[in-house]
Structures are given as C-alpha cells and as structure tokens.
Amino acid sequence: MNKFAQSNFQVPLSATVEAFIQESPSIFTLRLQLCDSTARDEYSFMPGQFNMLYLYGIGEVPISIVSDPVDSTLIDHTIRVVGRVTEGLAKLKVGDEVGIRGPFGRGWPLALARDKDLLIVTGGLGCAPVVAAINFALNRRAHYENIHIVQGVKHSDDLIWREQYDRWNQMNGVEVLLAADAAGPAWPFHTGQITELLDQVTLSDDSCLVLICGPEGMMKAAAEKLIDDGISPFSIYVSLERNMQCAVGHCGHCQMGPDFLCKDGPVFVYPDVRHRLMQEGI
Amino acid sequence: MEQQIPSFLLRNDLSVLLDLLVADGYQLHGPQVRDGAITYASISSLSDLPVGYQDQQKPGHYQLAEDHNKRFFHWANGPQALKPLLYPAREVLWQAKRNASGSIQFIVPVQSFEKIAVIGVKACDIAALKLQDQHFLQGEYVDPGYQARREGLLLVAVNCSYAASTCFCVSTGDGPSVESGFDIALTELDEGFLVAAGSEKGERFLTRLPLQNATAQQLDAATQQHETVAAMQTRRLEPIAVGQLNDAREHPQWQDIAERCLACGNCTMVCPTCFCHHQNDELVMKGDESQHIREWDSCFGESHGQLAGFQVRDTIKARYQQWMIHKLDSWQEQYGRSGCTGCGRCMSWCPAEIDFVAEANIIGGADE
Numbered sequence: 060m061n062k063f064a065q066s067n068f069q070v071p072l073s074a075t076v077e078a079f080i081q082e083s084p085s086i087f088t089l090r091l092q093l094c095d096s097t098a099r100d101e102y103s104f105m106p107g108q109f110n111m112l113y114l115y116g117i118g119e120v121p122i123s124i125v126s127d128p129v130d131s132t133l134i135d136h137t138i139r140v141v142g143r144v145t146e147g148l149a150k151l152k153v154g155d156e157v158g159i160r161g162p163f164g165r166g167w168p169l170a171l172a173r174d175k176d177l178l179i180v181t182g183g184l185g186c187a188p189v190v191a192a193i194n195f196a197l198n199r200r201a202h203y204e205n206i207h208i209v210q211g212v213k214h215s216d217d218l219i220w221r222e223q224y225d226r227w228n229q230m231n232g233v234e235v236l237l238a239a240d241a242a243g244p245a246w247p248f249h250t251g252q253i254t255e256l257l258d259q260v261t262l263s264d265d266s267c268l269v270l271i272c273g274p275e276g277m278m279k280a281a282a283e284k285l286i287d288d289g290i291s292p293f294s295i296y297v298s299l300e301r302n303m304q305c306a307v308g309h310c311g312h313c314q315m316g317p318d319f320l321c322k323d324g325p326v327f328v329y330p331d332v333r334h335r336l337m338q339e340g341i
Numbered sequence: 342m343e344q345q346i347p348s349f350l351l352r353n354d355l356s357v358l359l360d361l362l363v364a365d366g367y368q369l370h371g372p373q374v375r376d377g378a379i380t381y382a383s384i385s386s387l388s389d390l391p392v393g394y395q396d397q398q399k400p401g402h403y404q405l406a407e408d409h410n411k412r413f414f415h416w417a418n419g420p421q422a423l424k425p426l427l428y429p430a431r432e433v434l435w436q437a438k439r440n441a442s443g444s445i446q447f448i449v450p451v452q453s454f455e456k457i458a459v460i461g462v463k464a465c466d467i468a469a470l471k472l473q474d475q476h477f478l479q480g481e482y483v484d485p486g487y488q489a490r491r492e493g494l495l496l497v498a499v500n501c502s503y504a505a506s507t508c509f510c511v512s513t514g515d516g517p518s519v520e521s522g523f524d525i526a527l528t529e530l531d532e533g534f535l536v537a538a539g540s541e542k543g544e545r546f547l548t549r550l551p552l553q554n555a556t557a558q559q560l561d562a563a564t565q566q567h568e569t570v571a572a573m574q575t576r577r578l579e580p581i582a583v584g585q586l587n588d589a590r591e592h593p594q595w596q597d598i599a600e601r602c603l604a605c606g607n608c609t610m611v612c613p614t615c616f617c618h619h620q621n622d623e624l625v626m627k628g629d630e631s632q633h634i635r636e637w638d639s640c641f642g643e644s645h646g647q648l649a650g651f652q653v654r655d656t657i658k659a660r661y662q663q664w665m666i667h668k669l670d671s672w673q674e675q676y677g678r679s680g681c682t683g684c685g686r687c688m689s690w691c692p693a694e695i696d697f698v699a700e701a702n703i704i705g706g707a708d709e
C-alpha cells in the first residue's frame with residue numbers, strides 16, 4: 060500500500076474536477092486532480108482499485124479508477140447515477156471540488172497475463188473495474204499474447220463506448236465480442252446470453268488470464284462455463300461489489316462471509332469466492 | 342508478564358489504589374447502578390460502586406436486586422462495558438468546510454485523549470477488547486482514534502464471583518477469571534482482595550499499595566470461588582467448526598428464529614465485539630460546514646446490506662444469519678477465533694427473548 064493511503068485513509072483530500080465527460084444519459088466520467096501538489100506526486104494506484112469520492116455535504120461513494128496508472132495525477136472515475144451521491148456528482152462542473160480517499164483494495168493481477176492471452180468478460184452497465192483493465196492492457200499491447208474483450212449488455216442501447224469497441228477490434232491481436240440480451244434493429248452483434256458468446260472466443264490456448272466483472276449471476280455463469288471448457292479456476296479473477304463506507308476493513312458493510320471486499324478484494328481469484336457467489340444473504 | 346502469587350489488599354484500601362491512579366493522571370471509570378442496570382461511567386470514589394447489588398438475567402430479562410452482600414463486584418455484567426470507551430457510539434471523524442469560491446477543506450477535530458483507568462472489568466469484556474484491538478489496531482489500517490484511547494487505558498480487572506444464568510464464558514474459554522490483557526487483577530473475597538499485576542504499568546501501582554501476604558485460606562477461598570462460579574454456568578455454547586453454520590443455511594431453525602426476531606438490532610448494540618458502523622454526513626450551520634459522522638450500525642438494519650438498487654439481505658432470516666454466522670463462524674477465519682466471549686448480553690437485552698446459545702446449538706447440531 061502506498062504512503063498516501065496509509066496516512067490519510069480516514070480523511071479525504073480535496074480534488075478539482077478537470078474534465079466531465081458524459082458517456083451516456085446515466086453514465087459519466089469525472090477526471091480529478093488532487094489540489095495538494097505533494098499528495099498528487101505521492102498518489103499511485105493499480106487498475107481495479109477504487110477511491111472513495113466525497114460530495115460536499117452528502118457523503119462518500121466507492122468508485123473504481125478507470126484511467127491508466129502511468130499518469131496518476133489525472134484520475135478518471137466512470138460513474139453510473141444510482142443514488143444520492145452519484146446524482147450529485149453528475150451535476151459537477153469543471154473547476155468544482157470534491158474529496159478523494161484512496162486508492163483502496165486489491166486490483167487486477169495483470170502481471171500474471173504476461174505473454175499469455177487475456178480474456179476480459181464484462182456484463183451490465185459501465186462496469187468500471189474492467190474498463191481499467193482494458194485500458195491498461197491495450198496501452199501495453201505487447202505484454203500479452205492476444206486480448207479478448209467480451210461484453211454483454213441487457214439492451215443494445217445500453218452499450219457505451221461503441222466507437223472505442225470498434226477501434227479496439229481493429230487492433231492487431233485484439234478481439235471484441237459483444238452481446239445484448241435484447242437488441243434494437245441495427246445491432247450487428249450477438250443477441251443472447253454472454254455465455255453463448257464465450258464459445259466464439261478464439262483463445263490461443265487454455266493458459267490465459269480471465270478477468271470478469273458484472274452482476275454476480277453473470278460472473279458465476281461465465282466462470283463456470285470457462286472452467287467446463289478447460290480453463291483453470293485459478294486463472295479466473297472476479298471483481299465483487301458490496302456496500303462500502305470505510306474502505307479499510309473497519310465498518311463491516313462490505314463483508315461477504317469472512318472477506319472484507321474493500322481490503323481483501325474487490326478483486327478475488329475465483330476459487331476463493333466460487334461457493335459464495337449467488338448464495339442468498341451472504 | 343508472569344503472574345506472581347497474589348497479595349492481599351483490605352477491602353477499604355481499594356480506595357488507595359483509586360487515589361494513586363488519580364494522582365497519576367487517570368480518570369476513573371467503573372461500574373455503578375444507573376437506570377436499573379450496572380453501567381460503566383466515570384466514578385470518583387468507592388461509594389460509587391454497586392455495593393451489594395446483583396443482576397438476575399435470562400433471555401429478555403435483566404433485573405438488579407440488592408442482596409445485602411458487602412461486595413463491590415458480586416454481579417455479572419450490564420449492557421455495556423469497555424466498547425463505548427474506545428469506540429464511541431457516535432463521533433465526528435472530520436469536518437468539511439466549503440468557502441465562497443467552492444473549495445473544500447477537510448479538518449479533523451482536535452480531541453484530547455484522557456488517560457482512563459477502568460475498575461472492575463470482567464473476563465468476557467477483556468476477551469472482547471482483545472478482539473476489538475485485533476479489528477481496529479492489528480489489521481492493515483490502524484484506527485487513529487481507537488489507538489489513542491487504547492494507549493491511555495489502564496485495566497483493573499476483577500475475577501467473577503457470580504455468574505448470571507445467561508453467562509457462558511467457560512464454554513467459550515474466556516472466563517470466569519482473567520488470564521491476560523489486564524494491568525491489575527482483583528479477586529474479591531469478603532474481607533478484601535487478592536491482587537495481582539498483569540503488566541509493568543500495573544506492577545508500579547501495586548508496589549505502592551498497603552499489601553499483605555495472602556494467606557493459604559485466602560488463596561483456597563479464591564480457587565473455590567473460581568470453581569463455584571464456573572460450575573454455576575449451566576449454559577454452554579457447543580464448539581462450532583469453521584464453515585459449520587454457514588453450511589447449515591438451509592436449517593429450518595433459521596426460519597423459526599426469523600419469525601420471532603424483531604430485527605431491532607439490540608443484540609448487536611450490546612455485543613462487546615460487534616464493530617459495524619456507518620458513516621453519514623450532516624450539514625451544520627448555514628451549510629458552509631458538513632460533519633462526517635461515524636456511528637454504530639447493525640447488520641439487522643435496512644441499510645447495512647444496501648447497494649445501488651440491490652439489497653444483499655432483505656429478510657430477517659438473512660440478517661439473523663449474518664449476525665450469528667459472522668459472530669460464531671466467519672469470525673474464526675477473520676480473527677482466528679469466534680467473535681463471542683460468552684457475556685450473554687445479546688440474550689438479556691433481546692426483547693423477543695431469543696436464546697442465542699440454544700439457537701446456535703440447535704443449528705450447529707449439538708441439540709439433535
């Protein structure tokens with residue numbers, strides 16, 4: 060853990076909104092910069108980690124960092140409007156201030172994919188944790204064998220970054236597969252379950268690294284399908300979600316069985332959480 | 342530190358210890374009778390202690406009676422002990438101030454952390470304190486407020502001479518006598534106390550007390566007392582293996598409990614090991630200042646498992662499972678032992694009279 064998070068973990072630092080990008084009617088990206096220059100220099104993160112963003116007078120929310128860690132002075136957060144704090148964050152303008160605590164949690168073990176295929180599976184709306192992994196991997200294309208991005212959405216209208224997917228698909232050694240449970244008329248991709256799409260992925264071999272993020276049921280279905288197809292469960296990582304308030308393993312809200320998602324996760328190797336996914340009430 | 346053979350302190354000379362602690366800058370906290378229960382709060386002299394009181398407890402029931410004994414500590418416990426001292430039920434973590442130009446400043450309120458000596462701490466509460474220490478101090482992140490308060494804490498423990506019907510610390514391995522984690526330990530006999538030091542800090546006070554050598558009879562009486570209290574405990578929590586309750590989520594008893602449980606959260610509020618809290622913001626004054634507040638929370642509450650558009654535990658059954666499975670089962674994976682130290686509070690303060698131990702034994706299979 061870096062020095063910054065260690066000394067400031069309970070108290071936010073002020074940060075300015077450097078850019079506000081509307082990605083879809085309900086999804087936007089906030090580009091933040093810490094006001095204090097020393098803190099800015101000390102700040103560093105890994106893809107898959109998150110920050111607690113504080114909206115003045117309202118409260119904090121855990122938000123995944125999606126930008127590339129190569130520049131840790133501009134920190135991008137892609138946010139979906141789902142509650143009081145995110146509604147307020149959606150109204151911010153360039154120059155406004157918020158608070159940041161972080162980064163927290165364990166991110167994606169991208170180093171394990173070195174010279175191997177990387178398979179990124181994501182479902183649901185704007186699944187920010189994998190966006191971080193995709194950005195990271197594509198910026199370091201040469202580190203991996205082939206990169207496969209499999210994205211499922213409920214409805215074709217929910218897909219954001221459509222042009223980006225098209226651009227990625229053009230890149231050498233990058234395969235993009237999209238599916239929508241329900242599709243509008245001009246949808247050129249697969250209509251149906253994401254698990255069906257996994258049959259179309261052309262992996263070099265079974266020794267790939269798989270990163271999955273999305274609703275628990277989808278993660279479980281995708282992981283189990285890949286295991287059936289011969290991929291080791293220990294090569295599969297999932298990013299989980301729970302109520303988070305302290306982000307440091309103290310407040311108890313993010314517990315899932317014995318794990319505190321904020322500090323033991325949010326990214327877990329699949330066998331560690333396999334029996335817990337979709338278990339009622341856990 | 343090794344415990345030595347105890348010395349003896351005359352009953353009223355306990356006040357000498359209190360005076361020494363005060364002279365050393367300690368604020369005194371201790372048990373006293375408030376609102377019909379033993380409550381730990383600030384005390385100034387021996388006369389504040391609950392002399393001659395005894396608690397009668399059973400699920401859904403707590404009553405204090407005067408039984409005319411001359412002892413200070415001849416009772417089991419009350420609703421709270423150490424937890425609120427180290428981990429306040431409500432505190433301001435920080436304040437955010439916003440000026441006219443919109444920039445935000447974060448301020449940590451200046452707090453003075455007093456040195457506090459707690460007189461009369463029971464074994465189950467010292468065991469619970471060790472668990473709270475593990476949670477707030479021994480993980481990756483150290484809670485600064487808890488740490489500051491903890492460093493100023495001196496514990497004068499007392500070995501229990503009485504157990505309520507709700508007590509079961511023998512079966513959890515946490516009592517009725519203290520073994521470690523205290524500065525000074527007392528064993529109360531009719532005419533005074535056997536006294537032992539548990540730390541160098543405690544030892545420094547003992548050397549200044551008017552102590553006598555303990556007699557063989559006194560030592561015998563203490564052993565006898567320990568055995569009597571242990572034997573008084575007919576309630577037993579049967580051992581639970583890691584994963585045992587979690588694997589029993591389908592047991593029909595959960596639904597039976599859910600039909601009685603009111604999800605009031607009392608059990609979690611009185612439990613000395615529960616650590617859950619929520620963090621909320623409250624605007625103050627003209628809206629140019631907001632306070633970030635941390636307050637005890639309960640896994641029985643609506644908001645505990647609430648995520649954007651999704652409730653992790655939307656039934657009382659699921660919440661009761663979280664409470665019991667976390668406490669007795671997943672806690673073992675988190676902290677190397679169960680989260681229950683056998684104090685019995687969750688039963689006495691349960692308005693639905695739910696017997697936590699009996700329920701756990703049923704679900705764990707001990708009662709079949």
Ligand code: SF4
Pocket residue numbers: 608611612613614668680681682683684685686687688697
């Ligand atoms: S679970 Fe009940 S008996 Fe055990 S420590 Fe908590 S309040 Fe005491």
Ligand code: SF4
Pocket residue numbers: 311314609614615616617638639640641663664665667668
């Ligand atoms: S989850 Fe429930 S049982 Fe566990 S510490 Fe929190 S309030 Fe106590």
Ligand code: FES
Pocket residue numbers: 302303304305306307308309310311312313314319320321322
């Ligand atoms: S968010 Fe508080 S314990 Fe994980």
